[in-house]
Amino acid sequence: MDTNDRPYLFWLVSIPWIGQGPIPKILNAFDSAKEAFEASDEELIKRSGSKQVKELIKYRKENNIFRKYEEFLRGGMKLSFLWDDDYPERLKNIPDPPIGLFYYGQLPENNKLSVAIIGARQCSPYGVKTARELGEELGRNDVNVISGMAFGIDGISQKAAIDAGGKSYGVLGCGADICYPESNSDLYEMLMDNGGIISTYPPGTPAVSRYFPPRNRIVSGLADAIVVVEARARSGTLITVDMALDQGRDIYAVPGRIGDELSAGCNGLIGHGARVYLSPSIFMSDLMEDHMADLEAGFTGPKTDFVKPAFDSGSDKRHRKYEGKKDKEPDIEERLLEIYRELTLFPQSAEEIDIHMKETGKESPGETGICLILMELCLEGYAVQISPGCFCRK
DSSP, X not given: OOGGGHHHHHHHTOOGGGOSTHHHHHHHHSSSHHHHHHSOXXXXXXXXXXTTXXXXXXXXXXXXXXXXXXXXXXXXXXXXXXXXXXSOHHHHTSSSOOSEEEEEEOOOOTTSOEEEEEOOSSOOHHHHHHHHHHHHHHHHTTOEEEEOOOTTHHHHHHHHHHHTTOOEEEEOSSOTTSOSSGGGHHHHHHHHHSEEEEESSOTTOOOOGGGHHHHHHHHHHTOSEEEEOOOOTTOTHXXXXXXXXXXXXXXXXXXXXXXXXXXXXXXXXXXXXXXXXXXXXXXXXXXXHHXXXXXXXXXXXXXXXXXXXXOOSHHHHHHHHOOOOOOOOOSOOHHHHHHHTTOOXXXXXXXXXXXXXXXXXXXXXXXXXXXXXXXXXXXXXXXXXXXXXXXXXX
């Protein structure tokens, strides 16, 4: 593609909600993006076959695209198109790959293994521990960690990978120049220096709920395998799994107790063919065995013998309706209820509860405050001290 065409291509990917729709049609209908830009309004609408191009027509009338493109370049953000050398090979092999990627830092290297770690935002201490251990293992072994920079499992695994000396890449459902959530600003900075921030949306695009499901296919598309650490039965995490299946990616799920709401999604995936995640070392062995030979041969597409499981059986529908056992919350003060919600059937210390609350964006009363509340819960009959300093629900 002619480098002089890039400002015109920038124009094509400048409307966030247009998505992939008309852009490939425009590129196929015209000899170049420049020719499309210079076409009349009527011709552009006719040859693209989409009314969505009216927004592109409006944009070119209201903006000087050359000035806009220069401003973009001065801002330090980069833009990679599908045919560029730095565009990730894995993404080229998914259905309907994005035309352009906006990013800070770097894009994932084609010659390194990549794993997407996804899961619940409001995760349990079990999920925190699992995500951190896996992130550390991947980071130590120079495996890229791909995720969405969200609270909970995403952010925990990404931080762990970077702290262990590895690289991680955050795929956002907003412009790459917007840190979302704001409270993950430290991780945002870490990713810029130790991986990258990636988005299919142009700078300035706000974090809107409808933008997040499309970004999930980029998370899975950049990975060789996906590990689901914790997910409810109707979790948004499972949208990423569905997309990963369409892309031929390996799915792993962390098993949990059958009564846990946060494990219902993972256990359902295992019941329908997902691999069981057992430990960081076992997972690394599987990953190396399954993908290293293909990687060394330069192959980054889906497996040719992949068969997508049928996720619409009667049994699957029952799994999807099952959301785990929901305990009725006691009628107690809010300050007590906040700590009660942190308790599980696994014994935890006040320190562990304090760390988990901070990691998941909750306001903690501190270790001393938690200890006092735990004692109150024990006196009220809602908690029990299993061993010195360790508590669980009664």
